[in-house]
Amino acid sequence: MERKDILPFIAVISGVLIFFVLAASLPVGRELFRRLFPKPESKAYVGQLSMPAQINAAGSSIEVPITLNTNGSNVVGVDISINFSIARLQLTDIVTNGSSHTLKSFLPADSNGNLNKSSVMQSANQTGSLRFSAVNVDPVTKELLAPYSGSQTITQPLATLVFNVSGAASTNVTFDFTLGNLNDTNLAVVGTATDSLENVQNATIVFANATVTPAPYSADINQDGTVNVFDLGVLAANYNKTIDSSSTDIERRADINQDTVVNVFDLGILASQYGTSP
Numbered sequence: 509m510e511r512k513d514i515l516p517f518i519a520v521i522s523g524v525l526i527f528f529v530l531a532a533s534l535p536v537g538r539e540l541f542r543r544l545f546p547k548p549e550s551k552a553y554v555g556q557l558s559m560p561a562q563i564n565a566a567g568s569s570i571e572v573p574i575t576l577n578t579n580g581s582n583v584v585g586v587d588i589s590i591n592f593s594i595a596r597l598q599l600t601d602i603v604t605n606g607s608s609h610t611l612k613s614f615l616p617a618d619s620n621g622n623l624n625k626s627s628v629m630q631s632a633n634q635t636g637s638l639r640f641s642a643v644n645v646d647p648v649t650k651e652l653l654a655p656y657s658g659s660q661t662i663t664q665p666l667a668t669l670v671f672n673v674s675g676a677a678s679t680n681v682t683f684d685f686t687l688g689n690l691n692d693t694n695l696a697v698v699g700t701a702t703d704s705l706e707n708v709q710n711a712t713i714v715f716a717n718a719t720v721t722p723a724p725y726s727a728d729i730n731q732d733g734t735v736n737v738f739d740l741g742v743l744a745a746n747y748n749k750t751i752d753s754s755s756t757d758i759e760r761r762a763d764i765n766q767d768t769v770v771n772v773f774d775l776g777i778l779a780s781q782y783g784t785s786p
């Protein structure tokens with residue numbers, strides 16, 4: 509190749525270089541560079557997804573807000589995978605909150621671009637595994653939005669799950685999460701090809717009407733070390749009594765099984781321990 513043939517190439521390459529140098533010095537150019545050549549994140553695992561540690565279920569319905577803390581990283585998407593007991597909880601709504609962050613599109617989407625709730629909830633209520641995603645795409649224009657860097661709060665969560673509850677005691681709602689597993693709950697960060705989710709906080713639903721059955725008292729009602737005729741005497745003296753907050757200590761202990769009435773069932777326990785030193 510002769511020198512006169514090379515000159516145009518040199519001119520073009522120089523022009524492109526000058527363009528990029530100039531572009532990089534302008535705000536728009538810097539933004540273009542940032543998007544074309546994103547800096548790799550320095551930490552592999554960064555973000556947290558949380559539900560309140562304990563939710564008290566006073567009525568028949570509870571709300572479980574899901575919050576996200578990116579810890580300053582540029583998040584472009586979140587895969588939510590949550591497990592719950594279908595015997596105790598029935599998912600009745602997923603309230604998505606796209607107003608306070610850029611993860612505005614929820615997937616899978618329906619024909620209007622909104623989260624396809626009916627399909628997601630039906631599957632969740634059949635399997636006990638709830639799965640949906642939030643990504644930084646405008647649901648209307650389908651254009652990429654800026655990555656989300658911030659912290660969702662309980663009052664403005666990423667999404668809120670609404671459950672009907674039944675049963676007593678407690679049940680758990682847990683993120684399906686193993687550090688580094690790409691098939692469970694995930695956090696996608698600009699410049700990182702793998703899951704960046706560092707940790708999760710799960711929820712325990714505690715039922716307010718849960719009755720904890722107290723351990724029965726010893727049949728040694730008078731607490732003299734032996735179950736004998738004197739305990740039988742106390743039980744007989746309080747027979748058929750209802751035990752409440754006004755009852756004396758000895759009356760309370762006569763209700764050996766603590767079912768609030770002194771009756772034949774307490775006598776049965778006393779008989780089974782008769783002659784022993786419990």
Ligand SMILES: [Ca+2]
Pocket residue numbers: 685686687688689690691692693694695703705
């Ligand atoms: Ca994961």
Ligand SMILES: [Ca+2]
Pocket residue numbers: 727728729730731732733734735736738739
């Ligand atoms: Ca006794």
Ligand SMILES: [Ca+2]
Pocket residue numbers: 762763764765766767768769770771773774
């Ligand atoms: Ca009793």
